[in-house]
Amino acid sequence: MPRVENAVDREESGRELLARPALVLNEREASWVNDAVCSVVERPAPLWWWLAVVAFGLLAGAVPLVVVYFISTGLGVWGLQSPVFWGVAILNFVFWIEIGHAGTLISAILLFTRQRWRNSVNRAAEAMTIFAVLCAAVFPLFHIGRQWMFWYMVPVPESYAVWQNFRAPLLWDEFAVGTYFTVSCLFWYFGLLPDIASLRDRATKLWKKRLYHVLCWGWTGSLRAWRHYEAGYLCIAGVVSVLVISVASVVSTDFATTVLPGWHTTIFPPDFITGAIFSGFAMIVTLMVPLRAAYPRLKDMITEKHLDNMAKVLLATGSLVGYSYLIELFMAWYGANPYERYTFWNRITGPDRSTYFFMFGFNVLLPQIFWFRLCRIHPWILWTASVLINVGMWFERYSIIVVSLERDFLPSSWRHYLPTWVDWGLFFGSVGLFFFLFLLFLRVLPAISIAEIKTLLAKPRRPREPEAAAEVPAPLPDQGIYGLGAEFSSEEELRRASEETRKKGYVWWDAYAPHPIHGMEQAMRLPKSRVSFFVLMGGLLGLLIGIAMVTVTSVPRPELLRSLTTGQLQGLFYATVVQGKPYFSLPAFVPVLLELTILFAAFSGFLAVVLLSRLPRPHHPVWNWGELSRRATDDGFFLVIEARDPAFSPAESREFLERLGGRRLTYIPR
Amino acid sequence: MANLFGKAANELPRKIVVGILIIAALTVAGIAYYFTPKYTRVGYMPKQPIPFDHSLHVTGLGLDCRFCHSFVEKSGFSNVPTTQTCMSCHRMVKADSPKLAALRESWETGEPVRWTRVYQLPDYVYFDHSAHVNRGVSCFSCHGEVNLMRTVYHKTPLSMSWCLDCHRNPEYFVRPQEKVFDLGWEPPGGERQAEMGKRLVEQEKIQPSDNCSACHR
Known part of the structure; x- marks a missing residue:
C-alpha cells in the first residue's frame, strides 16, 4: 500500500515543521491511555483514598447535622442580625458558585479557542463544577427559612394562583443556577458517553458491563455517530459558554441592583466573572496537583505544560481582579459620594480591615509570583499559592457582603457581625462535601477524557506491521451473516479504506473508531450533521415558552379574555407592580429568557445526537465480533460492510478489504 | 464482549420512554387533583353532636339563614x-x-x-362575612345549596385561586342584594348571570380588590 504510507509520511514531515510541545508525553499509545485512566477506577482503592474519603466524609457529615439543628431550632442560630441579613451563608454560596465556573470555561470556551490542552483537565474540571454548584445550592436552599416551601419559587400552576416575580434578581438567580447545574451535568455526562463505553468494554463482570452499557446508551464508536457527537458537543459547548458569563453576572446582580454603597455598582458583573474564573482555576490546580502526585502515570497527560498554562490564567485573572479592586477605590473617591467613600474607607481601616488585606494580598499580590516560570511549573509552589488564592477569594466575598452590610446609611443600626458555630459548621461541612464527592468521582468515572486525549496522541510513525502469522479465513457462520468486518492499523488507513469502500459503491457499511477522525466526513461523504438545527429549534422553543411564561404571568388579563374564560386559566394572569417596573419589562426578563433558551437548546442537542445516532441501542450485531467489541473503544479501527448491501458478496468483499490492508477479516454472525 | 442484551432489548428504550411518559402524566394529574383543596377540603362532612338538618329547617320550615346566623350582616364572623x-x-x-x-x-x-367546625380559613387570611353578604355575594356562592343539605359539608375549595375567581370576575357571582339569602334563587326571565352580574357590578360599583393586602393584612 504505497499510497497510504506516502500520505502518512507527508503528514509527519508537516508535523515536524510545525512542532508544538506535546500534550501527551513519552509517545504514549491509545491502549496505554485507556489503561492509565481506567485503572484509577478499576484497581482497588489505595490506602490514602480510604483515609481521605473517611476524613472528608466525616466533615461532610456536619452538613446534615447542622441543617437538622437549625431547621428544628430556627434561623436565629445563624449569626444574622439587623443590618447584616446576608452573612456567611450567602458568602459561601457566592464562593462556591464562582469556583464552579472554571469547569464550564475549560470545557466550552477553551474548546472554541482551540486550547487543546483542555482535553486532559476538562473532565475533572466539569466534575468540580457540578460538585461546587451542589455545595453552593445548599446555602440559598436553607437560607429561605421555610425550606419546605421551596416549591413556591418554581413556576407551576397551583391552587394559590400566585406567580413568581420574574423581574427579581433572586429569581434570575434561581433560573441561572438551576440551568447551570442541569446543563453542566448534561454536558459532563455527554462527554462521558464514549468513556463509559471504554469502561464497559474493559469490565469483566457481566452486571458491570450491562450497567455501563445502559449508562452509555449503547455507544458503538460508529463514525456516523461520532459525526453527530462532535457537532453536538460543539453546539452544547456554544450554549454553555454563554452560561459561564450569565451565571456570574446574575449572581452579581443580587448585589448590584440594591442601593447599598459598595454593592450598587456596574463593575460587579465583569468583576464577578473574572473572580469566578480566577477562583475556579485555583480550585482546579488545588485538585490536579495532588491527583498527579497520587497517580504518577497521569503526569504524562497532565504535564508541566498544563500547570504552566493554568498558572498563566491565574496570573492574568488575578491581575484583572486587582484592576477592578483599584477601579472600585478610584470610583469611590472620584464619585464623591460620601457613603460610597466611607464604605471603602471602612473596608480598609474599619474593624474588619484584615479581610481587605487578606483579599488584596492573596488575590492580587500573590499571583504575581507566576511571572516566574519556576513558580508556574513547580507543583507544590503552585498548589500552595492556589489554596491561598481560594482563601483570599473567600475573604473578598466577606469584604463585599458582610463589611458592606455592617455599615448601612444609619449609624445607629451599625453592628459588628460574627458568624456562629452553625455558620462555620455549614461552611466546613460544604468543603468536606466537595472533596468527598470529588474523591468518589475519581473511583467511579474516568477522571480524564479518554476519547479526547486520544486525538492528541502523536500518531505512530508508520502503520503497525501486519501480524506475520498467516490468517486463517474465518468460516461462514451457519445462521447467516450480518456482514464482513476488517481491522485497520491506524486512523489514516481507516480513512483511506472508507474512501475506497464508498467509491466502490457500497452503501450499507460503517467504520468504528475510539475517537473522531478528521476528514472522515469527506471520506464517507456524509452530509453535514443536522444536530445544530435541532439545537437552534430547541433554543427557540425554550425562548418562546419563556416569553409566554413571563408575559402571561406578569401582565393584566386582557379584556378580550374576560368573557371567554373562567376558572383556572384566569389564575395565569398575575399582574403585580413591583419595584416600579412596568408589567412587561423586557430588560428584567432577559435573564430568565436566556436561561430557558440555553436549557432547551442543550437538552435538544443531547437528544438530537442520541436519536440521530440511532441510540439507545441495547443490541447491535457488530458486537457479535469479539475483536470489535473489545477494542473499538480502545485502540482498534474497524470497518464493517453489511451483508444486506446490494454490492456485497462474501468472497469479493473479502478480497476487496484484504486488498485495502484490512486484517483479522471476520464474517460477523447475524 | 459479544452482545450484552438480546435482540428483543432493542424495543425496550421505546417502551421505557412511553412508560415514563404515562407515569409522569399520571403523577402530574394525580398531584393536581389529590394534593389540592379541590380534593383535600371539598366533601369534608364531620359528624356533629346534634344531627341538625338544614333542609328541614330552611326548605321545610322556611327559616331565614339570619334566624340562626344572626350577625352575619353586621360582623366579620358568622356566628353559630x-x-x-x-x-x-x-x-x-x-x-x-x-x-x-x-x-x-x-x-x-x-x-x-x-359543634365541629366545617369551614376554616388559615390565620393569615382575613375574611369578613358582612363585607360579602352586603355586596351581593350570596351564602350559596361559598357554602353551596345548604338549604337542601341534611348534613352540612364543605362545598367549595376555599383555595386562593378560588377566591380570586370571584374577586377578579364578580359578574359571574353577584346577585341582587335582596336575594343574597335566597339560596335557591335564579335570575328571573331567563336572564344570564353574566349579563345581570355585569349590570349589578356597574350599578353597585362592586370593585373587589385583588391586592395581596386585601386578605393578607
Missing part, C-alpha cells in the same frame, strides 16, 4: 346559634327527642354545644 336560639323553639317542639340530648344538656349546664 347559641343554645338559647335553638331552645326558643325546641323547649316546645320535639322537646323530648333523643337527637336533642346534647342541646338539653347544654341548656341545663350552661356549657355551649361543641
